[in-house]
Amino acid sequence: MDCEKVRDRFSSLCEKELTPFEERAIKEHLSSCPACQKELEQFEKTMRWLHSVEDVEVPDGFLPGLYKKMKERKEITSAEKSGKRWLGLPFPLKLPAQAVAMVAIVFLVLYLTKMMPMRAYHPKETGQPSSPSSLEKKPEQVSADKEMKRERPNLQIAPGVPSRKDIGQAETAAPRKVEVPSSSMEVTKYQASDLKEAGRGKVPFSEEPERIEKGPSAREKLAFASKPAQEIVLRISDREKVISQLYKLAKQFGGEIITTEEDKFLASLPKSSFPQFEKELTRVSSSAGADRAIMRGRAMESAESESPGQVKKEIVEKKPATLATREESRMIVRIVLVQE
Amino acid sequence: MKTSPKVPREVIESCKAGDQKAFAEIVFQSQRKVFNIAYRMLGNSEEAKDLAQEVFISVFDSIKDLREEVKFDSWLTQITLNHCRNRWKYLKRRQYFNSDSLDDSIETEDGEVPSAVHDPSDNPEALYEKKMIRELVQRGLQKLREDQRELLVLRDLQGFSYDEICELLGLPEGTIKSKLHRARMDLKRVLEGFAH
Numbered sequence: 282m283d284c285e286k287v288r289d290r291f292s293s294l295c296e297k298e299l300t301p302f303e304e305r306a307i308k309e310h311l312s313s314c315p316a317c318q319k320e321l322e323q324f325e326k327t328m329r330w331l332h333s334v335e336d337v338e339v340p341d342g343f344l345p346g347l348y349k350k351m352k353e354r355k356e357i358t359s360a361e362k363s364g365k366r367w368l369g370l371p372f373p374l375k376l377p378a379q380a381v382a383m384v385a386i387v388f389l390v391l392y393l394t395k396m397m398p399m400r401a402y403h404p405k406e407t408g409q410p411s412s413p414s415s416l417e418k419k420p421e422q423v424s425a426d427k428e429m430k431r432e433r434p435n436l437q438i439a440p441g442v443p444s445r446k447d448i449g450q451a452e453t454a455a456p457r458k459v460e461v462p463s464s465s466m467e468v469t470k471y472q473a474s475d476l477k478e479a480g481r482g483k484v485p486f487s488e489e490p491e492r493i494e495k496g497p498s499a500r501e502k503l504a505f506a507s508k509p510a511q512e513i514v515l516r517i518s519d520r521e522k523v524i525s526q527l528y529k530l531a532k533q534f535g536g537e538i539i540t541t542e543e544d545k546f547l548a549s550l551p552k553s554s555f556p557q558f559e560k561e562l563t564r565v566s567s568s569a570g571a572d573r574a575i576m577r578g579r580a581m582e583s584a585e586s587e588s589p590g591q592v593k594k595e596i597v598e599k600k601p602a603t604l605a606t607r608e609e610s611r612m613i614v615r616i617v618l619v620q621e
Numbered sequence: 622m623k624t625s626p627k628v629p630r631e632v633i634e635s636c637k638a639g640d641q642k643a644f645a646e647i648v649f650q651s652q653r654k655v656f657n658i659a660y661r662m663l664g665n666s667e668e669a670k671d672l673a674q675e676v677f678i679s680v681f682d683s684i685k686d687l688r689e690e691v692k693f694d695s696w697l698t699q700i701t702l703n704h705c706r707n708r709w710k711y712l713k714r715r716q717y718f719n720s721d722s723l724d725d726s727i728e729t730e731d732g733e734v735p736s737a738v739h740d741p742s743d744n745p746e747a748l749y750e751k752k753m754i755r756e757l758v759q760r761g762l763q764k765l766r767e768d769q770r771e772l773l774v775l776r777d778l779q780g781f782s783y784d785e786i787c788e789l790l791g792l793p794e795g796t797i798k799s800k801l802h803r804a805r806m807d808l809k810r811v812l813e814g815f816a817h
Binding site for chain 1: 644645648649652653656657660666670674675677678681702751754755759773777778781798801802805806808809812813
């Protein structure tokens, strides 16, 4: 047995795991090999040293320290769970959550937009373009009409034009709605009032109940119910043609048709272009081959009713102070088409 | 050879049920073994204390998953060894052991003492007193590879049987014995180096 093999068995020799034959062979080698003998001595000494090493005592305060650490760990864990739960979410969960949140925000914004008091004017309802500023004018416009009504209680209106009484009935609800226009409940109330009037057949813009749902909104009706600064009544025969020319003229003079309901139109015009617009409108009426009646205000109803079929143009000036448009340079004109 | 007292099965079951007193009992009975394994593996009392506390926190957190109560000691030792390995790597990355030369003072059970290496009298028995022997062994262990140190701590310092070591390390007995012998021979050389 060579030295290498003998030295490889030192552990087994110390732990007495060798067979008697192996043990005898190693001892024979050791007796004849001083180097291996010295190695064995060193090895045995190392083993003695190893086995002489005793356990050290656990430092004081081990268990309290452990409890303190556990408490701290628990607090950190609970803080992480409560505060950083979202950050700890795996990516596959985060993405759908973000998507759902995004959709919810979009719907919320849409809902809030719809519930806004100044609801955007929908051209589809009238088929005409309109600017948002025209809507903003309405409350002032209604208050202006109210003022006018107070000042001219005995004015008469032309045939086909809503009677003062009927308009007044419509207006009883209207100004209130304008003051607090955001309430959907009040809008409904207004519509109900209209329906009531329609049942009596007094309100000229009243419609069939089914049409009310599809037709102009309460806000638009409000605009009709309120009295504009200027009113023009046109007697016409070819309605479609006159209407198309009416739009053209409004556009031509820098104005626009704000709302329309059957044969009633509200137009917003620059003050300066009103006389010209009026003239042109008269011409339109003429070119349409029909008699025309243009009236400002409502004072000439009786005169018109006396001479139907004749072209009449009567003007009743209103107080400039009652023009309650937001932009003072503009005015509201009401145009009523009366079919011959 | 030292062995910690076996933790009774009832205590383990109570601890699994969340009994704090049972947990304290487990800590009381096992802290010496856990701390000493950690101390021999890391060579630093503070690090060993901290590591042993971490081990018991792990025990408290995961004892519910322990299926066989009879294997609690083996399970606890496995957790301790895993923590030691991780801590050793952590400290090594931070070059914690780099300053450890033969002339450095070393951490002892009673604090820091200067290294006693040179023996002017050529008398080993006079050179190494009992206490100094322990410190030299500790220092020699730090010079070995981690797996070698692990084997020496388990077998020669803590007195684990080969069967237990085989189960802990997942190696066959022959491999364990071979590796252990290599570790002992390397430690012998290291200790001889200290003496010269």
